[in-house]
Amino acid sequence: MDLTLTAEDRNFRAEVRHFFENDYPQALLHKARSGQTLTREDHADSQKALQSRGWFAANWPAEFGGPGWSPTQRYLFEEELDRAGALNVIPMGVIYVGPVIYTFGNDWQKRDWLPDILESRSFWAQGYSEPEAGSDLAGLRTRAERDGDHYVVNGTKIWTTLAQWADWIFCLVRTSQEERRQDGISFLCFRMDTPGVTLTPIRSIDGSHHLNKIDFDNVRVPVANRIGDEGRGWHYAQFLLTNERLSYAHVSRKKQHLAQLRVLAAQTPWRDGSVADNPVFMYKIADCETQVAVFEVTVLRALCAGASAPITLAPAIKILATELAQKVTELQLELAGPNALPWLDRNSADWIDAIPDLPAFAPVATTDYFFERAQTIYGGATEIQKNIMGRALLKAAAG
Numbered sequence: 001m002d003l004t005l006t007a008e009d010r011n012f013r014a015e016v017r018h019f020f021e022n023d024y025p026q027a028l029l030h031k032a033r034s035g036q037t038l039t040r041e042d043h044a045d046s047q048k049a050l051q052s053r054g055w056f057a058a059n060w061p062a063e064f065g066g067p068g069w070s071p072t073q074r075y076l077f078e079e080e081l082d083r084a085g086a087l088n089v090i091p092m093g094v095i096y097v098g099p100v101i102y103t104f105g106n107d108w109q110k111r112d113w114l115p116d117i118l119e120s121r122s123f124w125a126q127g128y129s130e131p132e133a134g135s136d137l138a139g140l141r142t143r144a145e146r147d148g149d150h151y152v153v154n155g156t157k158i159w160t161t162l163a164q165w166a167d168w169i170f171c172l173v174r175t176s177q178e179e180r181r182q183d184g185i186s187f188l189c190f191r192m193d194t195p196g197v198t199l200t201p202i203r204s205i206d207g208s209h210h211l212n213k214i215d216f217d218n219v220r221v222p223v224a225n226r227i228g229d230e231g232r233g234w235h236y237a238q239f240l241l242t243n244e245r246l247s248y249a250h251v252s253r254k255k256q257h258l259a260q261l262r263v264l265a266a267q268t269p270w271r272d273g274s275v276a277d278n279p280v281f282m283y284k285i286a287d288c289e290t291q292v293a294v295f296e297v298t299v300l301r302a303l304c305a306g307a308s309a310p311i312t313l314a315p316a317i318k319i320l321a322t323e324l325a326q327k328v329t330e331l332q333l334e335l336a337g338p339n340a341l342p343w344l345d346r347n348s349a350d351w352i353d354a355i356p357d358l359p360a361f362a363p364v365a366t367t368d369y370f371f372e373r374a375q376t377i378y379g380g381a382t383e384i385q386k387n388i389m390g391r392a393l394l395k396a397a398a399g
C-alpha cells in the first residue's frame, strides 16, 4: 500500500477544499458547527450543493451518476468534508440502498429510483430491525404474502432512523418459511405514504427524535418493487451491511474533534493554568490520537483492497470506528466537567443562551456523548461483529 499522494491527488484535494471554503452553503456550516438541530431541508440543501459538482454519490461508479473516484479520492473527499465541518450525507439512500439498486436491481428500478436519490428528491429509511429481531436479524417476522401482482405486508419495524423524513423504505420481509431462516427473506421497497404504513416516533437518550417504530397493516406493494430474486434478500442485505459498516470510519472527523479538544483544553482553566498543563488529560488525548492514526491505516488498507478485503476487515473497522468515536465524546465530557451537567434541549432555538457563561461546547458534548452510545449497537452490535470475525477466523484456521 502506497500512502504518498500524487500531484493529481494533491490538486484534487485543493479543489475540494476550495469548494467547501467558497461554494458550499456557509450558513449550513455555521448551523452544524454551533450544534443546532438540522432539518431534512438542511440535509437536502447540503447534498444538492455536493451534487452540483457531481460529488454527492462519492461511492458510486460513473456509469450510474457517481464521480467514479479512486479509493484515494474518496478518502480525500471525506477528509475535506469532515475538515470543513460540513453535514454528513444521510446514508440510507446513497450509501446503503443505492449500491444495492445498481448492483442487483432491474433496469426500471435503476432508472426510476437512482436519479431521485442522486438529486435528493427522495430520502430513504432502512427497515431491517424488528422488536424481536435485532442481532438475530434472520428471525424477522414481517410477512409479505403474494396476492396477484402485489405483496401484502404485515408486521413491525423498529429503530428506523429518520423514517419521519423518508419518502421510501427498503425492508427485509419474510416471503416464505424455509428450514434455513435466511432463505425465506426478500428485499422490498415501497413508499412511506402507502396506505397501512403507520409511524410512531421514539425519542432517544440525547433528547432528539431520530428513531421510529413503523407498523405495516395490509400494505399492498407491487411485486415489481422487489429487488432481485424472491428469497435472496439476505444476500443483498449482507452486501448492504458491509458498505454500511465501512461507512462508519470518519477518520478525519475524529482527528478534527481531537484537534479541537487540544484547543479547548488550552482555553479551559486548571489550577494556575489550563487543562493543557494537565499531563493526565493530555496523555489521554495523545493516546486517542495514536489509536486514530493506527485506525486510519486500517481504513486505507480496506479502501485499497476493495472487494478483495478479508471478511474480517469491515467488522474490525466498525468496532474500531465506533469505540474511538465514543472515546472522543468521553474526553469532551471530561473536559466539560460540571458544565456538562445542565440538560439543554437543543431542539429549542435559544438553547445556546439558556445558561450564561456556559462554554458552548459543553451542552453539545453532553448530547454527543449520549448519542454516540448507540454507535456500538446499530449496524450490528460490537458482540455481533466479534462473532462474525471469530467465525471467519475459525473457518480459515480449519482450512
Ligand SMILES: Cc1cc2nc3c(=O)[nH]c(=O)nc-3n(C[C@H](O)[C@H](O)[C@H](O)COP(=O)(O)OP(=O)(O)OC[C@H]3O[C@@H](n4cnc5c(N)ncnc54)[C@H](O)[C@@H]3O)c2cc1C
Residues within 6 Å of the ligand: 125, 126, 127, 128, 129, 130, 131, 132, 133, 134, 135, 136, 158, 159, 160, 161, 162, 211, 374, 377, 378, 379, 380, 381, 382, 383, 384, 387
Ligand atoms: C441509534 C440507532 C439507530 C438504528 N437505526 C436503525 C435503522 O435505521 N434501521 C434498522 O433496521 N435498525 C436500526 N437500528 C437497530 C439496530 O440495528 C439494532 O439495535 C441492533 O442490531 C441490535 O439489536 P437489538 O437492539 O434488538 O438488541 P439485541 O439483539 O436484543 O441485543 C442486546 C444485547 O445482546 C447482545 N447479543 C445479542 N445476540 C448476541 C450473540 N449472539 N452473541 C453475543 N452477544 C449478543 C448484543 O450485542 C447486545 O449487546 C438502530 C439502532 C440504534 C440504537
